[in-house]
Every structure is written in structure tokens, then in C-alpha cells.
Amino acid sequence: DQQVKQNSPSLSVQEGRISILNCDYTNSMFDYFLWYKKYPAEGPTFLISISSIKDKNEDGRFTVFLNKSAKHLSLHIVPSQPGDSAVYFCAASRWGNRDDKIIFGKGTRLHILP
Amino acid sequence: EAQVTQNPRYLITVTGKKLTVTCSQNMNHEYMSWYRQDPGLGLRQIYYSMNVEVTDKGDVPEGYKVSRKEKRNFPLILESPSPNQTSLYFCASSPTGTENSPLHFGNGTRLTVT
Numbered sequence: 001d002q003q004v005k006q007n008s009p010s011l012s013v014q015e016g017r018i019s020i021l022n023c024d025y026t027n028s029m030f031d032y033f034l035w036y037k038k039y040p041a042e043g044p045t046f047l048i049s050i051s052s053i054k055d056k057n058e059d060g061r062f063t064v065f066l067n068k069s070a071k072h073l074s075l076h077i078v079p080s081q082p083g084d085s086a087v088y089f090c091a092a093s094r095w096g097n098r099d100d101k102i103i104f105g106k107g108t109r110l111h112i113l114p
Numbered sequence: 115e116a117q118v119t120q121n122p123r124y125l126i127t128v129t130g131k132k133l134t135v136t137c138s139q140n141m142n143h144e145y146m147s148w149y150r151q152d153p154g155l156g157l158r159q160i161y162y163s164m165n166v167e168v169t170d171k172g173d174v175p176e177g178y179k180v181s182r183k184e185k186r187n188f189p190l191i192l193e194s195p196s197p198n199q200t201s202l203y204f205c206a207s208s209p210t211g212t213e214n215s216p217l218h219f220g221n222g223t224r225l226t227v228t
């Protein structure tokens with residue numbers, strides 16, 4: 001059973017426009033969510049996170065929105081830049097539970113078009 | 115420079131020939147973990163370690179062993195590799211393994227078992 005779902009394997013966006021990457025989760029016990037970015041031949045790097053007590057977290061061009069009732073989160077990148085072309089992984093975990101794992105989605109490949 | 119170092123980056127081996135992938139971190143992190151990334155499956159956790167001499171199974175531990183004799187090192191051991199273990203492997207660490215300490219990943223080891 002896939003607990004964290006990224007239903008779009010890939011997404012193409014024009015440079016300068018907004019990129020929106022979506023993530024759905026099934027386990028209502030998740031209360032901490034993260035986005036990682038991965039370039040080819042490199043490991044994933046942490047991008048931004050949000051806890052369930054918030055519905056929005058912003059860091060520069062990156063904003064993550066959380067809709068707990070819909071069990072949905074999204075990553076907005078505004079404006080999109082060529083260096084944003086990468087694979088983005090959504091991840092979820094339970095706050096305060098050291099034995100729980102971080103569950104990753106399958107990833108979405110973002111292409112920023114010139 | 116703070117980093118997670120994996121070796122080797124690329125490895126081709128034959129079925130049944132024991133191998134070890136090393137992982138070392140220089141950030142004094144308590145938590146370390148191994149993931150494998152496969153097309154269409156995202157990142158799946160193999161084993162993790164909350165601290166020295168403490169290891170636990172992740173989602174896909176079959177065919178793998180780990181050890182954590184010292185804080186900085188967390189080797190992944192394949193006693194008898196099989197072709198279904200052909201994959202891209204990532205080692206990761208974090209200060210505590212909890213929600214507010216995102217993972218730092220190594221650059222990956224691409225393993226091919228023929």
C-alpha cells in the first residue's frame with residue numbers, strides 16, 4: 001500500500017512561470033512532511049518541510065501548502081528557474097516517534113523549459 | 115565540508131559474490147539509514163540505525179546486512195547478491211532521526227549484479 005503518492009511522474013513548466021508539484025498521503029497519523037530535490041548523479045537534498053500544525057511554509061521561491069482534510073500537500077516554485085529542473089520527492093513521517101520511518105513518494109521529474 | 119560519503123560510486127559484480135558498500139558521515143549524526151531507488155518505486159528504506167550498536171529493519175531488508183560499530187560508519191553488506199538487488203543505493207544521516215532533522219544523503223552507489 002503506497003502511503004505517499006506523487007501521481008505525476010513528470011511535469012514541464014515554462015521558465016518564469018509557477019511550478020506546482022502535488023503529493024497525496026493516506027495515513028492520517030503523518031504529521032510532518034518534507035520535500036527533497038534530486039539532481040542526476042547526486043543524492044537528494046532537503047528543500048522545505050511543514051508540520052501539521054501549519055497549512056503553509058515559505059522559503060524564498062518555495063512554498064509548501066498542506067491541506068490536512070484532503071491529505072494533500074503541494075510545492076509551489078515561483079518563479080521557476082532552469083536550475084529547478086530535477087526530481088522532487090515528497091516524504092512524510094510522524095512527529096515525535098523515533099521508531100517511525102520516513103516514507104517517500106516515487107518522485108516527480110520537473111523540466112523547466114526555456 | 116559536512117558530508118555523507120559512499121564508496122564505491124559504481125559497482126558491477128556477479129551473483130553470489132559478497133560485497134560491502136561503505137558509508138561515512140563527518141557530522142557526528144546519531145541516525146543513519148540506507149535506501150534503494152528503483153524506477154517507478156521511489157526511495158525505499160533498507161535498514162536504519164538510531165545510534166551506535168542499534169540497527170533496525172526498514173521496508174526492504176531482505177538480502178542485506180548492516181553494522182554500526184562506530185558513529186560515523188554504516189556499511190551495507192550484501193552477503194550473496196542477486197540480480198534483483200541491482201539498484202541505486204543511498205546512504206543518509208541526520209542528527210537525531212526525528213522530524214526536525216532532515217536527512218543528508220550521500221551521492222549514491224549504482225550497483226549492477228549480473
